Amino acid sequence: MDWLLVGSSGDMALAKIIVVTSGKGGVGKTTSSAAIGTGIALQGFKTVIIDFDVGLRNLDLIMGCERRVVYDFVNVINKEATLSQALIKDKRTKDLFILPASQTRDKDALTQEGVQGVLEELAKEFDYIICDSPAGIEKGAQMALYFADAAIVVTNPEVSSVRDSDRILGILQSKSRRAEEGKEPIEEYLLLTRYHPERVALGEMLSVSDVEDILAIPLLGVIPESEAVLKASNQGTPVILDTESEAGLAYTDAVDRLMGEERPLRFLDIQKKGFFKRLLGG
Numbered sequence: 001m002d003w004l005l006v007g008s009s010g011d012m013a014l015a016k017i018i019v020v021t022s023g024k025g026g027v028g029k030t031t032s033s034a035a036i037g038t039g040i041a042l043q044g045f046k047t048v049i050i051d052f053d054v055g056l057r058n059l060d061l062i063m064g065c066e067r068r069v070v071y072d073f074v075n076v077i078n079k080e081a082t083l084s085q086a087l088i089k090d091k092r093t094k095d096l097f098i099l100p101a102s103q104t105r106d107k108d109a110l111t112q113e114g115v116q117g118v119l120e121e122l123a124k125e126f127d128y129i130i131c132d133s134p135a136g137i138e139k140g141a142q143m144a145l146y147f148a149d150a151a152i153v154v155t156n157p158e159v160s161s162v163r164d165s166d167r168i169l170g171i172l173q174s175k176s177r178r179a180e181e182g183k184e185p186i187e188e189y190l191l192l193t194r195y196h197p198e199r200v201a202l203g204e205m206l207s208v209s210d211v212e213d214i215l216a217i218p219l220l221g222v223i224p225e226s227e228a229v230l231k232a233s234n235q236g237t238p239v240i241l242d243t244e245s246e247a248g249l250a251y252t253d254a255v256d257r258l259m260g261e262e263r264p265l266r267f268l269d270i271q272k273k274g275f276f277k278r279l280l281g282g
């Protein structure tokens, strides 16, 4: 893996900044940020997940820490709170912290210098910094990806989502700090979520290979459409902790691949359960 040196000259630190992005809204970025951040921390790396979605605050709900939010990302940028006041330590997973988004309606509250300052401070302490991007390809999304070393491009198997992922790939390659400074480009990974094998077979959704062909970036994982995701988010638990669910296991595989392990793809075939139940008269 290609690590970036962040920090001011005296205080060099190693941290990998990963943006979870998509272009299109509602494809599963926050679900994936929570799951992948948790999965990385479970491997023993000190990890922080930052909610860049100013005004919405979804990450703390999915992580089940919304009642503990006192200060947020914008407060730290504005020096109204210190990082240690704003960071929320996850109650289940050791080595995992959340930096919640602001409720402010001011979408310009995140400045590039402000974000840089916070990332540099975090980089002194953390191994991984996960940036949960807001939807779109405008300023908010660009702020979330600007300092990234790697990008997880969350995509649903449908044309509109793939098209917007292609747009965000263009921005990663032209408007990120690495692009502007002519450094090694951002590592790009495809995460295909809400995959529905039945609908793929019916031709209603694109297949894994269709999406891979169009976007042409390495596949980090395929997360099946699963009721376990909604259940987990209602409980304020990242779905990766549900080791009974296919979605949870698929996220674990994705994290292992991110760490350089080889894992075969699974859960891509149509479930036969309903059919056997019917055979048995169930």
Ligand SMILES: Nc1ncnc2c1ncn2[C@@H]1O[C@H](COP(=O)(O)OP(=O)(O)OP(=O)(O)O)[C@@H](O)[C@H]1O
Binding pocket: 022, 024, 025, 026, 027, 028, 029, 030, 031, 032, 053, 058, 133, 134, 135, 193, 194, 195, 223, 224, 225, 226, 227, 229, 230, 233, 247
């Ligand atoms: N694998 C899945 N199976 C079923 N539902 C899913 C799956 N992944 C995400 N969802 C659901 O899709 C919805 C959107 O998910 P999420 O909030 O993670 O998307 P997002 O990309 O962060 O959205 P936004 O662009 O608004 O930030 C949620 O209701 C979530 O529960």
Ligand SMILES: [Mg+2]
Binding pocket: 029, 030, 031, 053, 058, 132, 133, 134
């Ligand atoms: Mg989100």
